[in-house]
Amino acid sequence: MPENRPYALSIAGFDPTGGAGVLADIKTFEQHQVSGFAISTANTLQTENQFYDIQWTDLSFVIRSVETLFQNYKIKAVKIGITPDLNYLSRIVSAIKLASSTTKIVWDPVLKSTTQFEFLKITADLNLYKILSQIDLITPNYKEAALLFPDFLSEDFQNKNEIPTAVLVKGGHNEAKTGTDYLFLKDEIIALLPSEKKCFEKHGSGCVLSAAIASNLALNQTHEEACKNAKIYIEKYLSSTPTLIGYHYVP
Numbered sequence: 001m002p003e004n005r006p007y008a009l010s011i012a013g014f015d016p017t018g019g020a021g022v023l024a025d026i027k028t029f030e031q032h033q034v035s036g037f038a039i040s041t042a043n044t045l046q047t048e049n050q051f052y053d054i055q056w057t058d059l060s061f062v063i064r065s066v067e068t069l070f071q072n073y074k075i076k077a078v079k080i081g082i083t084p085d086l087n088y089l090s091r092i093v094s095a096i097k098l099a100s101s102t103t104k105i106v107w108d109p110v111l112k113s114t115t116q117f118e119f120l121k122i123t124a125d126l127n128l129y130k131i132l133s134q135i136d137l138i139t140p141n142y143k144e145a146a147l148l149f150p151d152f153l154s155e156d157f158q159n160k161n162e163i164p165t166a167v168l169v170k171g172g173h174n175e176a177k178t179g180t181d182y183l184f185l186k187d188e189i190i191a192l193l194p195s196e197k198k199c200f201e202k203h204g205s206g207c208v209l210s211a212a213i214a215s216n217l218a219l220n221q222t223h224e225e226a227c228k229n230a231k232i233y234i235e236k237y238l239s240s241t242p243t244l245i246g247y248h249y250v251p
Contacts, residue, residue, distance in 0.1 A: 005035040006218040007073050010211060011062070011092060012081025012108075013042040013054070019245050020204025025079055025211035027248045031233070032215035037075070039065045041083055048203035048244040056084050063095050070099035077104040077218035079211050090131045097134050104136045104217040108210035111144050133164040137223060139210045141170040166223050168213070170206065183227050190224060192231050199238035202246045209234045 010025035018024060022038035029036030039062055045052040069075065078096055083089040089107070096103055128148075132138065140148055149163060167184040171194075179194030202208075212233045216226035240247040 005033055006076045007037065008034045008211075008214050008218045009037045009039065009069060009075050009078045010081070010214075011039045011041060011066070011078060012207065013044050014040045015044055015046060015204065017046065017048050017203070017245065019048050019202070020207045021081060024204045024207045025081075025214075028208050028211035028233075029215055031248050032212065032219070034077075034215045034218050037069055037073070039069070041081065041088075059088055059091055062088075063091060066092065066095045067099060070096070070103075075100065075103055077106065077214040079214035080105065080107045081207060081210070082110045086127060086131060090127060093131055093134050104214070105134065106210050106214045106217065107135050107138045108206055109138055109140050109144055109148060110206065111147060129164055135165045136217070137166045137168060137213065137227075139168045139170060139206065139213065141206065145169045168227050170209065181227070181231060183224065185223060190227075192228060195232075195235055197235045197239040199235055200242050200246075201244065202238055203244040205234060205238060205246075208237055208246075208248075 008029050010022045010029070012025060013021040015021035015023060018027070021044070022040055026036045026038055041057050041062060043055045043057075045054070080089065080092060083092070093105060093107075096105060145167070163184070166186075169182045169184065171178060171180040171182070179199070181192040183190040183192060209230055212230035213226045216229050217223075221229065237246045237248060
């Protein structure tokens with residue numbers, strides 16, 4: 001491993017098409033010149049058009065994998081993808097923080113796949129905010145943000161962020177301002193406007209965006225810089241092909 005590259009870790013599902021999950025994350029890490037590791041939370045059977053089946057990885061094996069990697073490498077950022085429930089997520093986050101309190105954590109709260117398979121069921125759980133207090137940034141889309149935090153979003157986006165983490169609300173599902181993302185920091189709301197690029201829907205685009213942010217955090221960028229640069233990357237990815245599978249190398 002080159003010593004001049006920081007290490008980043010993806011903890012997410014395995015998608016055999018490579019459009020989402022750990023394979024997509026590793027491609028993204030490499031394009032950002034970050035040395036990427038991966039731990040699979042699930043094996044999935046899917047294409048870019050349809051989801052067929054899933055086999056979740058035993059939590060104890062995931063935790064052992066986290067401990068092993070952190071014992072041997074200084075991992076600067078972790079991106080977390082699909083998990084079956086909040087307890088599974090909480091145990092992973094706790095293991096990371098126990099191993100390295102300075103490692104940045106980005107959680108992409110995937111509630112449903114683009115093919116409408118439901119991954120994480122959110123129920124009334126008082127532990128959610130406790131988990132979020134140990135996470136540096138979450139990246140829900142507009143619909144996911146509304147489900148996770150029903151009173152958080154408002155029409156004028158003037159709500160103060162009382163969620164104990166930074167929140168990037170992706171604008172792909174915001175019919176009022178499609179393509180505009182909103183970054184909610186502790187005392188500031190930053191609108192990230194779309195470019196003029198012609199973008200196409202992509203399988204796993206949320207995975208790629210969150211992995212790009214984690215890469216940028218591993219490169220010591222601020223939350224704002226990491227999100228702005230990740231938006232540039234994801235727009236290149238979305239514009240790379242008119243199909244549901246994109247190219248990570250875009251000149």
